[in-house]
Amino acid sequence: MALYVQKFGGTSVGSVERIEAVADKVKSFRDAGHDIVVVVSAMSGETNRLLGLASQIMEEPTPREMDVLVSTGEQVTIALLSMALNKRGCPAISYTGGQVRITTDNTHTKARIQTIDEKNMRADLDQGRVVVVAGFQGVDENGNITTLGRGGSDTTGVALAAALKADECQIYTDVDGVYTTDPRVVDSARRMDRITFEEMIEMASLGSKILQIRSVEFAGKYNVPLRVLSSFEDGPGTLITIEDDEKMEQPVISGIAFNRDEAKLTVQGVPDIPGIASKILRPVSDANIEVDMIVQNVGADNHTDFTFTVHRNDYAKAKAILDKVCVELGAREVSGDDKIAKVSIVGVGMRSHAGVATQMFDTLSAEGINIQMISTSEIKISVVIAEKYLELSVRALHSSFELNEQ
Amino acid sequence: MALYVQKFGGTSVGSVERIEAVADKVKSFRDAGHDIVVVVSAMSGETNRLLGLASQIMEEPTPREMDVLVSTGEQVTIALLSMALNKRGCPAISYTGGQVRITTDNTHTKARIQTIDEKNMRADLDQGRVVVVAGFQGVDENGNITTLGRGGSDTTGVALAAALKADECQIYTDVDGVYTTDPRVVDSARRMDRITFEEMIEMASLGSKILQIRSVEFAGKYNVPLRVLSSFEDGPGTLITIEDDEKMEQPVISGIAFNRDEAKLTVQGVPDIPGIASKILRPVSDANIEVDMIVQNVGADNHTDFTFTVHRNDYAKAKAILDKVCVELGAREVSGDDKIAKVSIVGVGMRSHAGVATQMFDTLSAEGINIQMISTSEIKISVVIAEKYLELSVRALHSSFELNEQ
Incomplete structure (x- = not known):
């Protein structure tokens, strides 16, 4: 009862x-x-x-x-x-x-x-x-x-x-659970019996099609076990819950999320002084453009390159804004690409397993896929690649991390 | 203000x-x-x-x-x-x-x-x-x-x-006020500037097409001046209010209401003993049939005739019920007519003016219209006539009581 x-x-x-x-x-x-x-x-x-x-x-x-x-x-x-x-x-x-x-x-x-x-x-x-x-x-x-x-x-x-x-x-x-990745891309994608709140949140780009990420955060905060299941078919669905400490071994990664609607923009040769990031991003966010990944590398000669991704629909608008910002900041130039995709591997297991990033980069490299940007969180590693490699990369990673096996 | x-x-x-x-x-x-x-x-x-x-x-x-x-x-x-x-x-x-x-x-x-x-x-x-x-x-x-x-x-x-x-x-x-009678029947029907709550209630059969009678009763009880007016055209509408005591003279009658959807039923030769009315009406109301006019005349030989009207749609159902009741009560027979109409004259002025009934009956008689039933309240006199005389009677009464004049 x-x-x-x-x-x-x-x-x-x-x-x-x-x-x-x-x-x-x-x-x-x-x-x-x-x-x-x-x-x-x-x-x-x-x-x-x-x-x-x-x-x-x-x-x-x-x-x-x-x-x-x-x-x-x-x-x-x-x-x-x-x-x-x-x-x-x-x-x-x-x-x-x-x-x-x-x-x-x-x-x-x-x-x-x-x-x-x-x-x-x-x-x-x-x-x-x-x-x-x-x-x-x-x-x-x-x-x-x-x-x-x-x-x-x-x-x-x-x-x-x-x-x-x-x-x-x-x-x-209208789906019967959360999958290791989109079954339309990887035939052997597997419904997960269980996933942690954090993983579900990091899987947002897949998961948000299934349920509101805000509600997952909320469930995690109050530790309410969430189960995603189908209205139309019987089945156990996927239980979203806290990390199970008693489990002997966590899977290294749980799933692969991806997003093909991205575009990247780089302001090149920006003077490397404090406050530069907000000078670049404020006019973008003032225009109600949402920014996803942000990467800034260590610069040379007191100049640096600043790169971020936006939704593809916002690409032209963001480019126009940056062209103005570029002049104001005395940066060299603005470049961009709206034919990119983001692929992320997600899993609480990567916290305790070294070498996950290496395995990911090796897998992509073996397929001849060039990595354009890298961004990491504690339980997620995201890379930006050319859009044409999206399916190939997801399939390769799904197989490399043995996600099709229970 | x-x-x-x-x-x-x-x-x-x-x-x-x-x-x-x-x-x-x-x-x-x-x-x-x-x-x-x-x-x-x-x-x-x-x-x-x-x-x-x-x-x-x-x-x-x-x-x-x-x-x-x-x-x-x-x-x-x-x-x-x-x-x-x-x-x-x-x-x-x-x-x-x-x-x-x-x-x-x-x-x-x-x-x-x-x-x-x-x-x-x-x-x-x-x-x-x-x-x-x-x-x-x-x-x-x-x-x-x-x-x-x-x-x-x-x-x-x-x-x-x-x-x-x-x-x-x-x-x-969707109408611009309350009329002395239905303008579709009498060309010279006139919009009233003013009518009392009681008159409006007695005009129910006309008025209920305009507003809910329950709300008029409610307005009268709390003395809330009600005004009926058009959503689509400008105009003063009709004010429904309490009787104006200061007015020198009330019009004798204010309006003529009518209802053509009635049918009458008579139980003839009913033993004239106490409680007979409820014995006849209870099975009718138990069948959710609404009864409008009820007339029982003084009987002879300890027997009487009991007549009432119902909505025409309920006629057959009511007749079947009465046929049973007739046997149970030892009454002579049940007769009925579903080709009748009810015409009412309404006006607070009739309280203080004798002869209103006489004028009504004379007017109908002059047109050769036979009156089948009569029922009166303090400010209303209703008659039942053959349906075919409905328009004729309304026009004759409208003219006789000079309702077309201000």
Whole structure:
């Protein structure tokens, strides 16, 4: 007998038929004797419909009223799912974020959860009810409706699981788990049974397609075991949890993430003086361009080269900004390349195993792949390579690190 | 400088364009220096869309969840209208029924308002904001969302006006006021500048097409001046208010209501003993058939005839029930007619003027119209006639009582 928080996204509740299927799944857990809190998103398409109405009225709609508007999407789903459960003789009760009550700060459209009152939910669970909660929303201390931003339903699920000290927060998606890498690139990619919070976060470029990274951080912070599994097929999914100290041996690396939508920009011959990095990056971030990797090497002759990567769509805009910055700083020139890709190996095991970086570079070298940039964190090594080598490098690394083996 | 509560129904907010038009109208009142609280319904079609989703899941959906579901309709409208006002530089803030807070009993889908906290609204008005409130909804004492039933937005408007001691509750509709009778039947039907609450209630069969009778009763009880006016054209509309004692002379009658969807049923030769009326009517009302007029005449030989009218759609069902009752009671027979109509003259002036009934009967008689049933209240006289005479009788009475003259 466990307490599970189960989160179903927009696709999983995208039609009345799918809501009925979710009700069947929830009921099967209930029938097995578990206590269930369900968190749901708006039916797929509904949030966009509402945003469309708002955009007909105002280009930048009042944030407070946006939250009043879009929060109706989840409210519709909780009512329909509760009905579907009641129909199955599985007593259920719905709660909006405000009804729970999930209090947030007052940053409309991207609020952060502050407290959760689990009293009502607990009372309902004790009476044998399934509790159905609207994801993605809360209220500020004055009772104004807030939303957590897109994808925020995952965060609601984790926060409820933390507040209720649930045994597991189960995130139902359209994939059956987290893979060692993208199965579309590597045939032998393997679903992982288990991955740590940190690894999942570092796998962001793969994982963010599955669940919101913010919710993984949140789960890690409160040590809520997260399980990613399929809405449509049965299976154990992937458990995201803390590092298992008792395990004799960690795999050296867990997975390979990659991102093909990158472009790199280099300001060459920059005077090597303090504050130069922010002088280069501030105008870029002021233009709302997100910067990913940043590499600056030791310079010579009091000059250095400064390189960073941006999303490929921002390449031209960033280049134009840098051309101006280059003149202002008296740098030599700006060069760039928008045909690059980033490949990362991730694993908590690399902390205790020397030679992981060497093995990675050797593997790429053996395939004749030139490494353009390198960046490392404690459990991740990322390299930038020419985009045309992406698939080749991922397959070679997947094989080299024996990820296809259990 | 007055305080107005302005209620706009589903048709008036049926599209983004119409919501923009409502915003223009509200702003014009605001610019004239008035304080404005707006009550809105769901965009037309939206409530039916939501009911459709529910009915796909359950034939009789859980009432609590129905309220969670359909209350989203108004919530969408308050957000969009507030945005449209903000865009016009007219600061506005939206409130759901729960946020106001409008507390009701816990009779889901047809709750009754118990209290209204006007504190927040008052504070917003004092700061120059337009307050936009979701009609038709509230919360019970435990914070569960409730709805007032269909058309309940009128009631919300009146209740807010009463709580705020507003100068007027303005109900915007698709007609420009209340007429002496249906203009489609009588060309010279005239828009009334003024009518009393009691008259409006007695005109129900006409008036209910314009606004909910329950809200008129509510307005009368709390003496909230109600004004019916057009969303689409400018004009003074019709003010519904208390009787004006200072006026030298009341018009004898104010208007003529009629209803062509009636059918009559008579149980003939019923033993004239106490309790017979309820013995006849209970099985009818148990079958959820609404009874309108009831007439029982003084009998002879310890037997009497008992007649009542029902909606024409219920005629066959009611007849079948009465055929059984007839046998049980030892009555002679059941007769009926589903080709009848009811015509009523209404006016507070008839209290003090003798001869109104006589004038009505004379007028009908002069046209050769036979009166089948008569029923009277203090300010209304209703007759049942053959349906084919409906238009003729309404026109004759409209002319006889000089309703076309101011």
